[in-house]
Amino acid sequence: MKLIANTKEIAQFLGLTIQGNVAIQDFQIDSRKIKQNSVFLGLKGANEDGGIYYDQALKKGAALVIIKDTIELKAKSLDQKIIRVKSPEKTLIKIAEQALNKFKEPIIGITGSNGKTTTKNILNSGIKNSFATFQNFNNEIGLPLSALALDSKNTIAIFEMGAAKKGDIHFLSKIIQPNIGIITHIGHSHLTGLHSLEGVLDVKSELVT
Numbered sequence: 001m002k003l004i005a006n007t008k009e010i011a012q013f014l015g016l017t018i019q020g021n022v023a024i025q026d027f028q029i030d031s032r033k034i035k036q037n038s039v040f041l042g043l044k045g046a047n048e049d050g051g052i053y054y055d056q057a058l059k060k061g062a063a064l065v066i067i068k069d070t071i072e073l074k075a076k077s078l079d080q081k082i083i084r085v086k087s088p089e090k091t092l093i094k095i096a097e098q099a100l101n102k103f104k105e106p107i108i109g110i111t112g113s114n115g116k117t118t119t120k121n122i123l124n125s126g127i128k129n130s131f132a133t134f135q136n137f138n139n140e141i142g143l144p145l146s147a148l149a150l151d152s153k154n155t156i157a158i159f160e161m162g163a164a165k166k167g168d169i170h171f172l173s174k175i176i177q178p179n180i181g182i183i184t185h186i187g188h189s190h191l192t193g194l195h196s197l198e199g200v201l202d203v204k205s206e207l208v209t
Contacts, residue, residue, distance in 0.1 A: 112184030
């Protein structure tokens, strides 16, 4: 069973009241991937606000949409399935943190200049009923989105964590609260934001600080 099982749980986490209570299929940030009873989060993109596609998500069967409070609604009759918030990005993280608080099994956080995905895949293949982040969903959006796919049947969660600037690993670690940390390698990566090998070492070391 999913750790966040229904729409009423989400409303309770956010201190809101909504009509009805629908079992959640999954969480999506792309309206084109919405299935019946998905939850759609309209996030701010580089070129446009994904929240403007809330109506498409509802037409495809979304149980709930979470969008920025400045998005203009096209039909008032749809209000009962819409939650408007100041920051959908922060809301995504908040919901993921609530899900992870309900997960009582070990959590592994993996970072490093390279080898993260390979290490994650090896562990995922070797540990029965383990869960691992999708592909390279290892940033402030992909990691919490992956966390929301966790299931109560999973015996361990394995999260890949990427970093492009100082503070990134600290930020991601606060979300997942890992019991075990793995640093695969310290190398010359993301030097635009980290400036030097010492900068890479510092940000990767945030996993254990």
